[in-house]
Amino acid sequence: MTAFSRTRSGLLELDFEQRGSRTVLLRDVQKAPLMIVRPFELPCGTLSVFIVNPTGGFLGGDLAEIRVQVGPGARALLLTQSATRVQPSPSGLDAVQNIEFSVAAGGRLEYYPERTIPFAGSHFRQTLRADLEAGAEFGLTETLTTGRVAMGERLQFGRYRSSTALWRAGQRVFLDRVDVQPAAGDLTAPGVLGGQDYSASGVWIGGTEASEVTQFPAVPGRLASGRTARGAVWLRSLAGSGPELDAALTEARERLRRELFGAPKLEIRR
Template structure:
């Protein structure tokens, strides 16, 4: 399957972010290997999902190595019409000069769960930097979960990610993000050069609903504070953009799930009561992952009436 507009997708205007934080951009340079824009340095995925009959189907796909997917699976008996899609990379990690873009469109009444094959490893970058654009569009009555695995920055990496969400007022978007302070098992902590991420949510008119910038730059001491990494090793965020349930109910459900974890965590409503979000801080991945799964499970039970599956078993 393939979508339309393959030529336009290969233009730099398509896969390059319109803006890159100075903490990352100032490291721009020629790469003494495959240059930026070469085959293998630009990874593209464009996926379209529509409601067909009694379930959601993948109706459009464009992929360019190193990014690709396996076929959608339907592993959850509680929601048998909801496909699970795994994003994969043949490169094994993100290298200097890489420019990735992932777009997922969830049409009217469709639903989909998107995750990754494993942790995203950001390797050491001695030249230039790497970027990734993620575009999520959800139509009326649509339900999309984008829950990638953990991001692990190696020492010296320079990375910027922009997550842009366009949500219809009658839709639900659940987006998660988990990042480590480094390769914790090796004793590496905040050894990266710059790790920056911007999450922006717009309605279908283009009006900005909310934004959450997270710019971690160790040399500027921009990694501490209760809303950033502080002295913890793992940070996880879960955003639930929805009008299917009152925003306070969503926040309360996540707060209750996180209250007994013993971690530093909290949940609150999003601007305009368009849903809720939660943030969790912990020392090690397993405890944060368990808390994150608990919050996601609470959201699933509230909005869909079913528990969250074990995403390590499908």
């Protein structure tokens, strides 16, 4: 890789704190092409922020870094304004996104981005690490398509890699790694994608190790969930369409939030 191989390097740093009974954004650092829309408070008191990439998406060689800290008692929700579009990479270079979260005891951070769409010939690599103090709450969902499905483009991307690790009080409680290379095998086979074009994963951690789920969300052949040995609640889902996946994911997410966080339904304004 030469000194000029990377095309763009974006940075976003956000610090949320509690002031009185409200969550405020005390610090934000933005370097294009990563930006945020002005934060606004939801009816439940959570402070919501939309992450924006005003360009056409990620290019091969791009680097995006997101770092977020949530203080004691603060409630923050991160969303993306639109889908993450990973553009073709003729050079074969990865578009890279590194995400680091830190949540203090009594704080809550939720990250529910729109789906990732890898275009034909694209390469994407993401790492996400969340460090939680004991008593912190965390929620995450991510969705992936097989490509630009509406254009008939399926499984034509080069490679998609993702690594998600959650740590609580210095102990790793969840690790999920995905490495999808369409040219390396039949991803449409049963037990893999099973002919579906949309997939999702999620993970939630309650404020205490005793946080319980009375009934794990499940839809035969479409959605499954459970708990890791160290208390993180995981979710997996497949669907043939985006709306079908979104409906199942939203219902499961809200059920888990209610049970693990004791939180009301998110009323998101777009």
